[in-house]
Amino acid sequence: MISFRSLVNSAKLTISAFFKKNGQMLASKVTQKERWKICKKCEFYKQRGRFLLWRKPKCKVCGCYLDWKIKADYLHCDKEKW
Numbered sequence: 471m472i473s474f475r476s477l478v479n480s481a482k483l484t485i486s487a488f489f490k491k492n493g494q495m496l497a498s499k500v501t502q503k504e505r506w507k508i509c510k511k512c513e514f515y516k517q518r519g520r521f522l523l524w525r526k527p528k529c530k531v532c533g534c535y536l537d538w539k540i541k542a543d544y545l546h547c548d549k550e551k552w
């Protein structure tokens with residue numbers, strides 16, 4: 471089940487990414503790849519189910535969808551891993 475908090479976090483990320491698509495608010499591709507590598511090895515990485523939004527991996531700490539979180543340059547890992 472999707473929590474309200476994760477929906478709010480994801481909505482914020484999506485709106486920010488939409489409006490800042492060509493700005494520096496998006497992390498570089500290199501940074502995104504580094505973040506993704508760290509998250510995939512993290513104990514708080516949560517692979518989801520098989521359908522639509524439930525398929526997207528999430529962070530167990532903040533509840534964010536990781537494929538969106540790693541793209542936002544202004545966000546950071548709550549466990550200070552990146």
Ligand code: SF4
Nearest residue numbers: 509512515529547551
């Ligand atoms: S954001 Fe941080 S705590 Fe969450 S999965 Fe990635 S590395 Fe782990």
